[in-house]
Amino acid sequence: MRAELSSYVTGFWRVLPQLVFATLFFLLTVAVIRVVQWIVPKVLRRARMRRALVDVVVMLLTVGLWLMGSLLTLTIAVPSITPGRALTALGVGGVAIGFAFKDVFENFLAGILLLIREPFSKSDFIECQGIDGRVEEITIRDTHIRQTDGQLVVAPNAMFFKNAVTVRTSTDLRRTTIICGVAYGEDVDAAREVIERAVKDVDSVRDDVKDVQIFAKEFADSAINFEVTWWTGSRPVDIRASRDKVVAAVKRALDEAGIEIPFPYRTLTFAEALPLTRKDAPPDDDTASSRD
Known part of the structure; x- marks a missing residue:
């Protein structure tokens, strides 16, 4: 029992420097991400880049830094796991996750393309697949449409990417x-x-x-x-x-x-002539005798 405990302690002290270095590297990654999230938006806005595109760039940089930092942290903590092996495992797992969350990733990619291309923007009035109203917000996953009757419709971005969209306010x-x-x-x-x-x-x-x-x-x-x-x-x-x-x-x-806006007129045609009787005409002799 003492021998096993001693081996555990010895192994812990052996890997402790690696764990400390991995922890420090992870904290450095977090700090770099915070700095990027603070500096990049300011730089891009000074360059007069659209806000939606700024959000996309910051999000992609953040995801890339998290992925790279996590892989390097893992290889530092466990040297037997090389970046190549980690990427291979990540690729296999990514395929499985991709199939499981196909619709989520589809809307995510559609949202990025919509924000980059910007076929319509906030406050535009659009119509797509029976949804007609003003765009209130465009996120990575969905778009919020306020219909003219006041109802809010939250629609997935893939719908706007794959179907024709009528932008009613593209011009004044x-x-x-x-x-x-x-x-x-x-x-x-x-x-x-x-x-x-x-x-x-x-x-x-x-x-x-x-x-x-x-x-x-x-x-x-x-x-x-x-x-x-x-x-x-x-x-x-x-x-x-x-x-x-x-x-x-x-x-x-x-x-x-004095120009007439007409009501609908109808002309009726009868196959046989109809007898006409004046309202003030005296009754026929036969009619009078039958009354007597």
């Missing part, structure tokens, strides 16, 4: 369109001029940047339909507010000009 202006019908008895050119003047008078219509376009579109069932197109702000609320003002202005202008 968006085009919007309404259909306006006038009766067949009205003058088409005169109606077009009235509609055009009404649309241009709306303050939210940016006719100083893009022209207002009005085209006679089709012969509908009860009216000649005009396609009215103009440019306004790109946010959803800008589109709705501008459409509201334009509809009201066009209706008011057509009413003042």
Whole structure:
């Protein structure tokens, strides 16, 4: 028993310098990581790099330093484990972990690519796979979308990376369109001029940047339909507010000009002639005698 205890003590004292050196090296690694996390963001921000890209660079440096420091610490504490063997074991374990956490790593890599490429940014209004709203936050794993009805949707980054994304606020202006019908008895050119003047008078219509376009579109069932197109702000609320003002202005202008916006008309055709009776006509003799 004493011999075994003595061998343990002797072995401990033999490896103690290695353990102390490994501990010191690990603490040095932690200190280096803290310094990198403090200095690198300041340097990159002074270089006017995007904040999302700064976060990605700091995260990759941190992961790389942790991996390298942990491997070197392990080889110092246990010299029999060489860096090559450690990397081999790490590779085998990484494959197993990769299969187990496939979706997590997929979203992680998609998040890095989204932050680097930045197809959309915070405060943009986007639409993807039925999700429509304003981007509130983009993280490494997911993206937070505040829908126009106030609900928050947290969606995985892989969805935005693998599917088409509509960025509604990629520019300051968006085009919007309404259909306006006038009766067949009205003058088409005169109606077009009235509609055009009404649309241009709306303050939210940016006719100083893009022209207002009005085209006679089709012969509908009860009216000649005009396609009215103009440019306004790109946010959803800008589109709705501008459409509201334009509809009201066009209706008011057509009413003042005496141009009819028709209700649907229906023409009924009967196979046989129907007898017509005037409401104030006297009854037939047969009808009168039957009443008597």
